[in-house]
Amino acid sequence: MPVQVQGEVLSIRRIGAYHAMTVVAPGMAELTRPGHFVAVQVGGRESSMLLRRAFAIYDVKERGVYGGTVEFIFSVHGKGTAWLAERRPQDKLDLVGPLGKPFRLPADPVNATLVGGGYGSAPLLPLATMLRDRGCKVGFVLGAGSADRLFGQLDAKRIATTIEVTTDDGSAGRQGRVSDVLPELLDRTASDVVYACGPMAMLRAVTAISSERGIPCQVAVEESMACGIGVCMTCVLPVVGDDGLTRMVRSCVEGPVFLGDRVRWDDVGTVPEDVVGSITAQAAH
Amino acid sequence: MSLRPDTKTELTVRRSDEVFRRPDVDLTTKLGSVTFPNPVFTASGCAAAGQELDQFFDISELGGVVTKSIMLNARSGRPTPRMAETPSGMLNSIGLQGPGIDAFLEKDLAWLAQRGARAVVSIAGGSVDDYAKLATKLRGQKGLAMIEVNISCPNVEDRGQVFACDPMASASVIQAVKRSAPSGVPVFAKLSPDVTDITAIAEACVGAGADGLSLINTLLGMVIDTDTMRPALGGVTGGLSGPAIRPVAVRCVWQVRQALPDVPILGMGGIRTGLDALEFILAGANAVSVGTTVFGDPSAPIRVLDELAVALAERGFGSVAEAVGLAHRPPLVHVPEEPDPVGDSEPEPRRPPTFEEEA
Numbered sequence A: 001m002p003v004q005v006q007g008e009v010l011s012i013r014r015i016g017a018y019h020a021m022t023v024v025a026p027g028m029a030e031l032t033r034p035g036h037f038v039a040v041q042v043g044g045r046e047s048s049m050l051l052r053r054a055f056a057i058y059d060v061k062e063r064g065v066y067g068g069t070v071e072f073i074f075s076v077h078g079k080g081t082a083w084l085a086e087r088r089p090q091d092k093l094d095l096v097g098p099l100g101k102p103f104r105l106p107a108d109p110v111n112a113t114l115v116g117g118g119y120g121s122a123p124l125l126p127l128a129t130m131l132r133d134r135g136c137k138v139g140f141v142l143g144a145g146s147a148d149r150l151f152g153q154l155d156a157k158r159i160a161t162t163i164e165v166t167t168d169d170g171s172a173g174r175q176g177r178v179s180d181v182l183p184e185l186l187d188r189t190a191s192d193v194v195y196a197c198g199p200m201a202m203l204r205a206v207t208a209i210s211s212e213r214g215i216p217c218q219v220a221v222e223e224s225m226a227c228g229i230g231v232c233m234t235c236v237l238p239v240v241g242d243d244g245l246t247r248m249v250r251s252c253v254e255g256p257v258f259l260g261d262r263v264r265w266d267d268v269g270t271v272p273e274d275v276v277g278s279i280t281a282q283a284a285h
Numbered sequence B: 001m002s003l004r005p006d007t008k009t010e011l012t013v014r015r016s017d018e019v020f021r022r023p024d025v026d027l028t029t030k031l032g033s034v035t036f037p038n039p040v041f042t043a044s045g046c047a048a049a050g051q052e053l054d055q056f057f058d059i060s061e062l063g064g065v066v067t068k069s070i071m072l073n074a075r076s077g078r079p080t081p082r083m084a085e086t087p088s089g090m091l092n093s094i095g096l097q098g099p100g101i102d103a104f105l106e107k108d109l110a111w112l113a114q115r116g117a118r119a120v121v122s123i124a125g126g127s128v129d130d131y132a133k134l135a136t137k138l139r140g141q142k143g144l145a146m147i148e149v150n151i152s153c154p155n156v157e158d159r160g161q162v163f164a165c166d167p168m169a170s171a172s173v174i175q176a177v178k179r180s181a182p183s184g185v186p187v188f189a190k191l192s193p194d195v196t197d198i199t200a201i202a203e204a205c206v207g208a209g210a211d212g213l214s215l216i217n218t219l220l221g222m223v224i225d226t227d228t229m230r231p232a233l234g235g236v237t238g239g240l241s242g243p244a245i246r247p248v249a250v251r252c253v254w255q256v257r258q259a260l261p262d263v264p265i266l267g268m269g270g271i272r273t274g275l276d277a278l279e280f281i282l283a284g285a286n287a288v289s290v291g292t293t294v295f296g297d298p299s300a301p302i303r304v305l306d307e308l309a310v311a312l313a314e315r316g317f318g319s320v321a322e323a324v325g326l327a328h329r330p331p332l333v334h335v336p337e338e339p340d341p342v343g344d345s346e347p348e349p350r351r352p353p354t355f356e357e358e359a
Helices: A079-085 A124-133 A153-159 A178-188 A200-212 A279-284 B101-115 B128-137 B167-180 B198-207 B243-259 B274-283 B300-314
Strands: A003-015 A018-024 A037-040 A053-064 A067-074 A092-099 A111-117 A137-144 A162-167 A193-197 A217-220 A236-240 A246-250 A257-259 B029-031 B034-036 B040-042 B083-086 B089-092 B119-123 B144-150 B187-191 B212-215 B219-222 B237-241 B265-268 B287-290
Touching (some): A018 A079, A053 A079, A053 A124, A067 A079, A067 A092, A111 A178, A124 A153, A153 A162, A178 A200, A193 A200, B083 B237, B101 B128, B119 B128, B237 B243, B274 B287, B287 B300
Parallel strands (some): A137 A162, B040 B287, B119 B144, B212 B265
Antiparallel strands (some): A003 A018, A037 A092, A053 A067, A217 A257, B089 B237
8 A cells, every 4th residue: 555755755866767765654664565566756746747757666675764765766757857856964854665566486496587677676676685585586688778878786696597688789798688688587597487678679679589488477567657556547558368368457556566478569559449348349249 | 603704814724734733623525424633634636635635644644535536437538638727726638637437447546545535536437327337336445435526527428518507407417416326425517607696596506406516627728838839738728727717616605505505515715724614615616626736735735724723713703613604693783882872962073183383
């Protein structure tokens, strides 16, 4: 169950092209699992920006010197994140979290491959630690446009038994995409599960590669959302349910983590004709 | 009752503040035949059916929970992107995604009833007959306090013309709903501001039997993405909501209150604070809905209620009812003081001021 707290910025630092912000947010850390996200109010109480900005939670500390903290990674995209980047320690920040459904962990010690695109690796790092602590072997694939857009490479190297890095421009690791190196890594490490977070196109490619090998793949999707708590219905995407029927589901409460092969990647951004309650289907009746 | 119109209090009521006690103001308000414990409601489409917000505060503490407009059948809505943030507002194009009335009654309304909340069920249809069927389904339902009729829907039987933009079409829907709805449950028509004269639609709805009016629905708007150079929303146009539309909403409430002094009004449009709520009440609303603000602040409805109680108390009101429509009273006329009748002397000619010599 999420909480809404008036938090206080503890620290903000630059990591390559990104910002890492740690906020004292009592009551949130103990509820957080890898894959959960936090929704942050931007611009203050009288802001003309009404909607929260959602970020995957990177790190939590249940008992810091100042109380429980949550840390998230963001990149400046617009006015909201620009405002956030200007916050300084002791500034107040209204947070709602933890939100969404986290990654599901395997019951047995298995071989896991974690694929992160850009700062999509943020929620995968605490997941990797948790998997390793359960006796899983963890392999990482990190990809980004350029070296400064890779996140968590050092942490990943520390946790993982195998790591591959790709960049579009070749400024770090191998030039190319994560999908160029993933098949070989999955085969070499005899992976049993795949976890991925990053841009939708990457998640789609990772799902396809995993599915070809019959490896279950969990993906944390990125959809623009207004509320993050399940009331606004803006962050929907077509997902196949246990009953085989496709529904437009909310990525904030039913996700952000989905089984990759349940997401109808080709139809994201559309309402497929065979979806439950399709307007096209009703017009035909 | 003393009015202190110059009161300007910064409201900083916080739910986390354990010592906060709502001032002793009679917050009850009557909408048609039903008396609600307070005048702060959620807004349709901004609170789903209450369960999500109940994680942040006790939903039954609100005057009522206005549920997302429900249609006869399950509906998948429009493609994404469904949302665009705008200055002090947002544009949405959801397309009334929902589970259909049967699943809604079984799961959502049942939950609200069990929770002890007063449900205001918003219904939407594509034809007069749809609305009548929906109203019939609501007969005998526990937890149902009121019906809000969302008439800002295209009429499939009239080339997609929106009901709320035509007095006759609006009246037909309201008449059909009143015939089928359970007795003793007020029926409110929710009006669109996208009309030339909102009072004409209001009068048509009341003439057709509406027990009250909800003012206002979103305004039709559009955003173009300057990177893709295409409309930002999948549905091209969308409904504008949030504080950006508040002055429009207050104007609509004012005009309708003036035209129909005795008809209950549920006011909404960009309410963010208790003072915003008070503004609607002074314009003539008997109760208010907190909508888009919830997306950025899930505990907003209960905060607005607390702030409203404080604002009323600070102005010397003993009840909400005393404040309803008060802005319509004639302005206080400032009468210049008569010259002192005693004494016949001419006023002394004013002497020009003298200044010190420059050093």
